[in-house]
Amino acid sequence: MRVTTLTMMHMSVFLLLVSSASASHYYGGFLTFTPKGLNPDGSLTVEILYREAYRICFPYQTWYCYSGNCGITTRSVTGQIASYSGPSYSWCQLETILIKNVPTDSPFEMREASCCWIYAPNNNGQWNLFAHIDLGTRSDTRKPNSSPVTTIPPFIRVLQNCPQTINILAHDPDGDHVRCRYGTVQNMECGTCYNDPDFYLDENLCTLKYNKSNIIGPHIFELVLEDYPTRPITVSHMNGMSLTKYPFHTSSNGSSSPTTTAPDPLSKIPLQFVVVVDQASPSCTPGQYIPKFVFPTPGNGESLSAPVKKEMKFIINATAIYAMLSAIVITGPLNMTEYVTMHGHFAEAVIKWTPTDDDLGDNVPICFTAQSTFGTSTFESEMRCLTVIVVHSIGTGTASVFCTEGTMTVEVDKSSVPGLHEENLHLKDPLCTLTSNSTHVIGIMSLNSCGTEVEEDNTTITFKNEIISFESADGIIARTNDVRIGFSCNYPKRGQSYFEFTVHKIPFVFTEKGFGTFTYQFEIFHSSLFNSMVDPSTYPVEVNLGEMMYLQIVATAQLSNTILFVESCRATPSDNHNYPIFYSIIENGCIVDDTVVIYAGNQTVFRFGMEAFKFIGLHERVYITCSVILCEAGNHTRCSQGCVNGTATPAPHYRRRRAAITETSSHFISQGPLQLRRSSDSIGSSLTLNMNVVFIAGALLVALATVCGALMYRTKMSALKYQKLPSTEF
Structure with a gap:
């Protein structure tokens, strides 16, 4: 009995410590949802994804059903996806995926609330997260609505003297218009519910503009994202109820029209985070003290396709000429891997993720920033975000590859990829298209062109590229099958050929529709007679x-x-x-x-x-x-x-x-x-x-x-x- 009492006392102390740890330790969070289909019994499956950040990696709270029938959770996965440790601030971000079986498609609402935010002026510590979910069938897509897709590093830094625009990720899988607004007390969407006067929130563009603040330190933001159709639609439910949803009309200055009542959104999801105003910088020019992203870093707002069970990869490069790169902060899906290397004024991160069958149809958000240091000061880059769209496994095709010391030639048998269209194909560099004959699609390129990637181990150097399909410029619909055909050339790390293509540039070879294969040779000569080339x-x-x-x-x-x-x-x-x-x-x-x-x-x-x-x-x-x-x-x-x-x-x-x-x-x-x-x-x-x-x-x-x-x-x-x-x- 004494042992049991002591154990209960120890558990009480532990819970008290956990409660104390959570106080003044909340850094923000958000929730999104994706319908996963209709079940044979008429119920629906929906995926609920939420990310939250605390000072310590511990899932302090859970969402509960606030109204309606939220169904039952059939599967739950939680894991750490990002963390940061600095001299003044430390945080850990967790992701939880709930698979729910919902018996009806009627709207329901979920809520999470607790205390406390990290300390910030004009902040009472309490926080509330609220989500409105409606799984009714849309008249335009004949499917249930998906919420906007968003994510954010829970902790963003700006400099006191440097104006900056934070582009909030607000991608909508259904093509709806997404608005970002401050949460309100009456809707229980926030704790502090403070509209920060040092920042301007453009609700229709989902941008947070910072100019200047006299308050150094954390600023709390408790936002709500709402999606509206671009034209009137109806949302029908199993119980016979049908609701009309209207676009959100704005005036010429971007605000809602005062003569009309704002329409009801299709869904509401929370997005909460911290922006810290740091001391002034010697320069506000990106690339000097503030890190600047450089090629081949994806641009903000880009969308990438990732086939199920195939590794998706992209590279982040950042530089700062007067400061030392110290971190690349990335928030992405569970099981994403990061290989980050720092080289003084330059940093590189290689990001890899392999989606599973459960991810099919998901729009997966990823955001990242880069940080640098100079003395005791820390500088952070712009935030960039992208969306990874998980698609079916794509055509592989039959490719023959011919390797020389300077070029790769790939030939794809047209019969191995039904519906293959030459005009819809390019290499990793979209400017490099291909040619064809009656039986094969052909691409010829040099080892240092057309987006070729280089990988190496202790004995071999490998040059890799891909043939990729593309669609119309609007990127909305597709009438051809996705194609991604990888090919590579392997070279041993020995011999004269390796030495030559690691230093002196061999001719650059390209292939483009209408021009076929063409080559550029760039050389240095000893004199203006151009009769004696510098020996490679x-x-x-x-x-x-x-x-x-x-x-x-x-x-x-x-x-x-x-x-x-x-x-x-x-x-x-x-x-x-x-x-x-x-x-x-x-x-x-x-x-x-x-x-x-x-x-x-x-x-x-x-x-x-x-x-x-x-x-x-x-x-x-x-x-x-x-x-x-x-x-x-x-x-x-x-x-x-x-x-x-x-x-x-x-x-x-x-x-x-x-x-x-x-x-x-x-x-x-x-x-x-x-x-x-x-x-x-x-x-x-x-x-x-x-x-x-x-x-x-x-x-x-x-x-x-x-x-x-x-x-x-x-x-x-x-x-x-x-x-x-x-x-x-x-």
């Missing part, structure tokens, strides 16, 4: 400051009577044309650097020279990247337009002409690296360095680790993504 085995090319460099681009195409046009060239300290530090040489077909000399060539040969330089700071290497286009001669194309002054982009009609197959897409090609020759001669020649370059490059100080030898691919190739595979995958 001597790369990286050593130069003296101020010394003339001679570069040549040659285009070779299956079509005759073509013209090569060099649209732009820039120098970067990294082999990535989107790298934030660059020096322009040619822009929009116009010469920018005043040391550039154009030499005689022909329609498919472009030759130019310029004085060598380096980026001031710790950069030892320079890469030259150019954007090039191939056109048919005699047509009005971007090639015939020539130099476009200023930063103007080509007129829209060139895109329409592109459909007539008179010019290729713009492709990036690069060569390098060039590096400063370490000798007394190079020191003396530095006096001839173009002062314009010194001024511009001097303002872009940054340190970038340079990896040599067999790992040269860690400096990103143009349109090429690199990651080192964990040894556990082999």
Whole structure:
């Protein structure tokens, strides 16, 4: 009996500790729902997903049925999906998935409430989460409504002196219009129910705009997301009740019309989070102290398709030239894996997730931010979010792959993929389309083009790409089967061929409908005679400051009577044309650097020279990247337009002409690296360095680790993504 009493006392103490831990430890949460179909007995299955964040990883609370028939839970899964630990704030985010069997499609409501929020001014600590769910059948889709899809890192940072717009993820699987508003007391949608005057919530765009605040520290946000149809529809229920749902009309300034009563939404879901205002930053420019996302990071609002049982992967890259990258914070689904590496001023995260059969039809939200530090200060990037749409397993097809030291050729038997349409196919880089003959679809590309990814282990380097189908620009409907055909070439880590394609760039090969296969060869020469090319085995090319460099681009195409046009060239300290530090040489077909000399060539040969330089700071290497286009001669194309002054982009009609197959897409090609020759001669020649370059490059100080030898691919190739595979995958 004494043992039992002591055990009960210990449990009471534990529960008291848990209760104390939850006080002032809530960081926010949200709930979404997805109908999963009608059961044979007439009941419905619905998936309820909610994420909540606390200072300690513990599922403190559970949702309960507030009104209506919420059914019974047949399965429940809970797990940690994200966490953060810093000097002032720490949090852990949990995801719970409930599979419910609901006997009727009538509306029901769920609620969760407790205490307490983390400390913040104008916050009473209490929190409430409220969701309205209606599984009636819509007249437009003939299916039950799905709620808006959202997620958010529970803790977002802004800088006191830097205006920022937080784009709240508000994706709707049914194509409805989503509004974001503050919760109200009368609807039990919030605890504090405070409309923060330092932030402006655009309800119709779902953006939270910050300008300036005198309050340093946490600000609490308790929002509600509502979805409205874009035209009037009816929602019918099994009990014979039918409700008409109307669009939400707004006035010209974006507010609701004062002369009409706001219509009832299809659903209501909560979204609560914390925004912390940090001390002022020396600069508000992304990429300096504040991290900036760079290629190939997905853009905000993008949608990705993920077939069931097939691994989905994307890469996040971030940089800050004056601060050190310290974290990439990602909130995504259970069982998502993250491989995050920090390289001083640069960080990379490789995100992988494999959906299961249970995820079919789901729209899965993922959001991420990057953080950097300088001294005791922390800086956070913009928040980016994307939605992963889980689809049926897709066609695999039968592909034959032919590998050389410089190219991959893939041939797909048309008969192996019913309904295969060449015009709906491209490689990982959407600009790289394919050609075909009567029996096969064909793609030819170099190892450093068309979105090719590079992976390596201790003995092998692998180049991977995919043939992917695409649909119309509206992205709403599909009339062809999804296709995703992967192919790769494996090379042993030995021999001359490996050395050559890890340093010197081999010719860039592309395939496009209407142009077939064409090649760009970018080389460096010893003199203006262009009769002696720099030996590829001597790369990286050593130069003296101020010394003339001679570069040549040659285009070779299956079509005759073509013209090569060099649209732009820039120098970067990294082999990535989107790298934030660059020096322009040619822009929009116009010469920018005043040391550039154009030499005689022909329609498919472009030759130019310029004085060598380096980026001031710790950069030892320079890469030259150019954007090039191939056109048919005699047509009005971007090639015939020539130099476009200023930063103007080509007129829209060139895109329409592109459909007539008179010019290729713009492709990036690069060569390098060039590096400063370490000798007394190079020191003396530095006096001839173009002062314009010194001024511009001097303002872009940054340190970038340079990896040599067999790992040269860690400096990103143009349109090429690199990651080192964990040894556990082999």
